[in-house]
Amino acid sequence: MNSNQFDLAIIGAGPAGMSAASTAAKQGLKVLLLDEQPRPGGQIYRNIGSPALKDRQILGPDYYYGEKLLTAFSGAGVTYLHGATVWEVTTDNILYVSVKGESRRFEFNKLLIATGAQERPSPFPGWTLPGVMTCGAAQILLKTSGLTPPGPIVIAGSGPLLLLISCQLIRAGIKIDAILDTTPGKNYRSALPEFLGALKGWRFVLKGMRMLSEIRKAGIQQLSGVTGLSADQDESGNLSAVTYYDNKGHQQTLSCSSLLVHQGVIPNSQLTRSLGLAHVWDEVQKCWKPELNKWGQSSHPDILVAGDSAGIGGALAAELQGKLAVFEIVRQRDAGSATSGNNEIEQEKAIQELQQQLVIRPFLDRLYSPAEEFMSPPDETIVCRCEEVTAGEIRSLANDGCRGPNQTKAFCRAGMGPCQGRQCGTTVSSLLASELKASPAQVGYYNIRAPIKPLTLGELATIGNADSNC
Amino acid sequence: MAAGIRTSRNGSDVAVVGGGLVGLAVALGIQEKGQQVTIYDEGDIAFRASRGNFGLVWVQGKGDSYPAYANLSRLSARLWGDMAASLEESTGIDLQLSQKGGLFVCLSESELSQRANMLDQMAANHSEGYPFEVLDHQQLKEMVPEIGPEVAGATWGPEDGHVNPLYLMRALLKRFTSLGGKLINSAAINSVQPINGQFHLHSADGRYVSDKVVLAAGLGNKKLASMVGIEAPIFPNRGQVLIAERVKHFLDYPTGHVRQTAEGTIQCGDSKEDVGFDSGTTTDVIADIARRAVTMFPLLKDVRLIRSWGALRIMTPDGHPIYQQSEEFPGAFLVTCHSGVTLAAAHAGPIADWIAEGNPDPVLNLEKFHANRFQV
Amino acid sequence: MPTDSRFNRLPVSEKGLVSICIEGQTITALEGESVAAAVLQAGVRPSRTTPVTDSGRAPFCMMGVCFDCLMEIDGKPNTQACMTEVRDGMVVNIQRGARQVLGDDL
Numbered sequence: 040m041n042s043n044q045f046d047l048a049i050i051g052a053g054p055a056g057m058s059a060a061s062t063a064a065k066q067g068l069k070v071l072l073l074d075e076q077p078r079p080g081g082q083i084y085r086n087i088g089s090p091a092l093k094d095r096q097i098l099g100p101d102y103y104y105g106e107k108l109l110t111a112f113s114g115a116g117v118t119y120l121h122g123a124t125v126w127e128v129t130t131d132n133i134l135y136v137s138v139k140g141e142s143r144r145f146e147f148n149k150l151l152i153a154t155g156a157q158e159r160p161s162p163f164p165g166w167t168l169p170g171v172m173t174c175g176a177a178q179i180l181l182k183t184s185g186l187t188p189p190g191p192i193v194i195a196g197s198g199p200l201l202l203l204i205s206c207q208l209i210r211a212g213i214k215i216d217a218i219l220d221t222t223p224g225k226n227y228r229s230a231l232p233e234f235l236g237a238l239k240g241w242r243f244v245l246k247g248m249r250m251l252s253e254i255r256k257a258g259i260q261q262l263s264g265v266t267g268l269s270a271d272q273d274e275s276g277n278l279s280a281v282t283y284y285d286n287k288g289h290q291q292t293l294s295c296s297s298l299l300v301h302q303g304v305i306p307n308s309q310l311t312r313s314l315g316l317a318h319v320w321d322e323v324q325k326c327w328k329p330e331l332n333k334w335g336q337s338s339h340p341d342i343l344v345a346g347d348s349a350g351i352g353g354a355l356a357a358e359l360q361g362k363l364a365v366f367e368i369v370r371q372r373d374a375g376s377a378t379s380g381n382n383e384i385e386q387e388k389a390i391q392e393l394q395q396q397l398v399i400r401p402f403l404d405r406l407y408s409p410a411e412e413f414m415s416p417p418d419e420t421i422v423c424r425c426e427e428v429t430a431g432e433i434r435s436l437a438n439d440g441c442r443g444p445n446q447t448k449a450f451c452r453a454g455m456g457p458c459q460g461r462q463c464g465t466t467v468s469s470l471l472a473s474e475l476k477a478s479p480a481q482v483g484y485y486n487i488r489a490p491i492k493p494l495t496l497g498e499l500a501t502i503g504n505a506d507s508n509c
Numbered sequence: 510m511a512a513g514i515r516t517s518r519n520g521s522d523v524a525v526v527g528g529g530l531v532g533l534a535v536a537l538g539i540q541e542k543g544q545q546v547t548i549y550d551e552g553d554i555a556f557r558a559s560r561g562n563f564g565l566v567w568v569q570g571k572g573d574s575y576p577a578y579a580n581l582s583r584l585s586a587r588l589w590g591d592m593a594a595s596l597e598e599s600t601g602i603d604l605q606l607s608q609k610g611g612l613f614v615c616l617s618e619s620e621l622s623q624r625a626n627m628l629d630q631m632a633a634n635h636s637e638g639y640p641f642e643v644l645d646h647q648q649l650k651e652m653v654p655e656i657g658p659e660v661a662g663a664t665w666g667p668e669d670g671h672v673n674p675l676y677l678m679r680a681l682l683k684r685f686t687s688l689g690g691k692l693i694n695s696a697a698i699n700s701v702q703p704i705n706g707q708f709h710l711h712s713a714d715g716r717y718v719s720d721k722v723v724l725a726a727g728l729g730n731k732k733l734a735s736m737v738g739i740e741a742p743i744f745p746n747r748g749q750v751l752i753a754e755r756v757k758h759f760l761d762y763p764t765g766h767v768r769q770t771a772e773g774t775i776q777c778g779d780s781k782e783d784v785g786f787d788s789g790t791t792t793d794v795i796a797d798i799a800r801r802a803v804t805m806f807p808l809l810k811d812v813r814l815i816r817s818w819g820a821l822r823i824m825t826p827d828g829h830p831i832y833q834q835s836e837e838f839p840g841a842f843l844v845t846c847h848s849g850v851t852l853a854a855a856h857a858g859p860i861a862d863w864i865a866e867g868n869p870d871p872v873l874n875l876e877k878f879h880a881n882r883f884q885v
Numbered sequence: 886m887p888t889d890s891r892f893n894r895l896p897v898s899e900k901g902l903v904s905i906c907i908e909g910q911t912i913t914a915l916e917g918e919s920v921a922a923a924v925l926q927a928g929v930r931p932s933r934t935t936p937v938t939d940s941g942r943a944p945f946c947m948m949g950v951c952f953d954c955l956m957e958i959d960g961k962p963n964t965q966a967c968m969t970e971v972r973d974g975m976v977v978n979i980q981r982g983a984r985q986v987l988g989d990d991l
Binding site for chain 2: 127129133135440441442444445449450452456457459482488493496497499500501503
Binding site: 655754755756757759773808809811813 | 936961963982983984985986987
């Protein structure tokens with residue numbers, strides 16, 4: 040096996056990727072781990088090797104737990120490339136990755152996609168204004184730089200991360216002017232039947248209650264049932280205020296310099312899509328995810344998916360899924376040989392732990408299902424941030440006969456910009472679905488093709504030219 | 510045929526199978542004559558040459574050994590301005606048509622001289638004249654200063670141009686429906702049955718009846734044409750195209766391989782491969798396209814590629830279109846070509862007239878586009 | 886009316902410092918942090934204007950997904966500021982509209 044060939048290539052060095060890498064190395068696999076960020080950790084354990092904040096209380100133990108994973112992975116003897124942007128994977132087991140402006144080609148026997156999640160694109164009028172940022176972005180700034188947004192700060196949206204970033208800012212002594220909770224009231228009712236099940240995951244429930252009480256104690260204005268969210272701009276085009284309807288239907292405006300928004304997270308499916316893997320629409324999580332068996336095996340025999348890119352389950356679930364995917368790869372390798380079945384006990388234990396991790400999901404997913412206004416926003420709302428296409432344009436194309444996102448893309452450029460549809464894909468599918476009275480599953484998604492991240496023509500031009508390199 | 514002769518609730522005067530550029534242009538032209546047209550199209554995911562083409566309204570070199578095709582391309586290029594103006598006026602959609610001439614850039618001297626010979630030959634075959642110029646490196650550089658040092662030169666065709674093919678499609682559809690044209694795009698038409706002088710179209714969703722049927726289903730035409738007694742030897746030929754990010758305007762003219770769109774994005778193409786029904790992209794081919802683009806325009810080196818796609822051209826053995834009415838089942842027409850953009854104005858004009866009214870304009874030389882030319 | 890758009894630094898652990906120049910303003914950044922973080926700390930808002938309508942944008946996702954943090958970094962246009970680490974002496978400018986194509990090699 041030459042230096043460009045690996046038993047297992049893993050894309051993404053978050054919890055799934057790190058745990059898979061160290062497990063696989065222990066099983067004797069030659070492992071390549073590729074990650075786009077400069078340091079391992081993924082988004083959840085971003086910068087875990089050199090956390091910026093002096094005060095460990097701010098991010099709390101759940102973040103620093105990542106140090107354990109990092110230590111295990113660092114000593115495992117894995118080939119790890121950071122700052123490595125995978126821009127193409129082919130179905131015949133070849134991948135191309137751009138490192139420092141040069142493309143390299145690797146071959147793999149098995150591929151584990153562990154590209155994690157992205158925050159759900161949740162368009163509302165004014166969401167493109169400078170000053171509006173996702174809660175995840177604010178958290179990354181805490182982890183990597185110890186930076187906090189300028190006040191007045193308003194946090195708006197729905198989901199566990201909304202509560203978490205609020206608590207973290209409170210612990211850092213930062214004043215939050217208001218938390219606008221957009222969780223629809225009906226979600227409480229639809230989540231209720233799942234609550235008993237959720238109690239089996241009592242640790243999570245307790246964690247959630249602790250966060251809520253931390254926010255209450257800080258005396259922060261917290262409004263539930265907020266609708267009609269929009270961001271307003273000043274004369275220089277930056278965020279100046281947020282306007283919304285309170286739960287009594289009265290319109291309110293709050294002046295602010297920072298608006299942190301969040302509507303949950305969705306699998307990062309660009310790579311799994313580009314490979315043509317089968318995907319399903321998850322009606323509860325309101326997102327697409329690859330179709331997998333319980334080990335994370337996709338519709339391609341050599342490609343597995345683990346962690347949030349396989350469907351949202353959180354960091355601890357991701358860690359276990361990474362492990363399980365490797366056990367499956369090893370099982371396939373050893374099938375029929377004397378060593379087969381060696382991992383069965385550990386595997387069984389991981390499956391049980393995973394079930395325990397996921398027990399809270401039905402409750403969380405129902406409770407934090409995004410409000411309709413973020414799936415199908417008002418006409419004037421920009422849905423494609425890159426090409427500045429509005430929801431109204433998508434709706435009018437649906438009425439002109441477009442039946443899917445690839446047709447609307449052709450007609451109005453939504454999805455053609457540098458983000459390659461990452462910020463509009465789910466919205467456009469949802470909008471079309473609601474206009475055409477169909478489900479997003481029927482409407483479909485953008486055709487995603489290489490390069491799955493932009494790369495220069497000059498770099499692409501070197502492919503196949505210099506054999507030493509590519 | 511008078512409008513309003515409905516044969517059934519699901520019927521129309523003319524059924525057009527295929528809602529790509531070819532089908533839309535023909536359908537619009539017929540609808541404009543007052544006949545009731547219905548377009549039958551597949552849904553969102555289909556092999557779509559119309560979404561995957563390069564956007565050239567191109568004349569130079571087309572039909573180099575087939576004067577009828579050369580003439581048709583030139584005729585269409587001349588009709589293009591009027592069509593664009595009328596579509597823009599009626600739909601408000603700017604097609605971004607620019608017909609200021611186009612360049613075919615040649616990397617080597619031998620490529621350049623071969624091309625010059627070919628165009629010379631064409632000029633000899635066209636008594637009314639065939640305008641082009643051969644530019645050496647220096648002459649080309651004066652016209653396009655960004656050209657790379659390794660480029661040998663280019664041929665210049667004053668009748669060439671480019672357009673936004675996606676907006677063309679959108680405008681054709683909008684105009685068509687605003688005139689009362691119907692679009693049924695839930696499922697592909699699987700069969701056409703000639704029954705008592707009419708045509709019954711079947712899809713997974715239902716059965717439709719019409720007096721005439723126009724097959725404009727691209728690669729789907731092969732199967733459908735045989736059902737109305739026409740042998741159509743057509744096959745796919747994949748082209749891959751790269752789209753790079755928006756950059757400030759620098760390129761005034763389209764070239765055969767690189768063009769800057771009105772939005773500022775850079776398109777690089779094109780490749781010809783026989784790959785069957787696979788519209789994906791392949792790394793080595795897109796790398797070749799990038800290499801050629803960067804050789805032609807070195808300043809594109811650090812411009813970022815955003816998208817790539819492969820699309821399937823609809824080819825015939827000689828590369829020229831087929832326009833034919835079935836002799837066995839009059840009223841069934843086959844329209845197939847790989848230059849749906851360039852020929853759009855011809856399709857919406859004289860070709861649509863022929864289908865709607867019979868008596869093709871002799872200038873079209875339609876007998877030259879009969880599929881029986883392949884049965885030699 | 887909010888006026889200050891600068892992100893604030895909490896007490897951080899020992900890290901190297903680098904100097905970078907953002908829109909002519911020299912600021913001190915932490916070694917290893919992203920250009921986008923430095924730009925937010927400098928309070929440069931917007932950090933780009935769009936090629937479509939010239940409207941202002943600023944870093945939005947901080948994880949390489951949204952491409953709203955595109956800036957001109959060391960002369961390279963349309964570079965993702967959130968995916969680029971600061972380096973001593975770096976020159977960062979707002980990306981104004983569509984990028985230029987560069988005539989000369991970088």
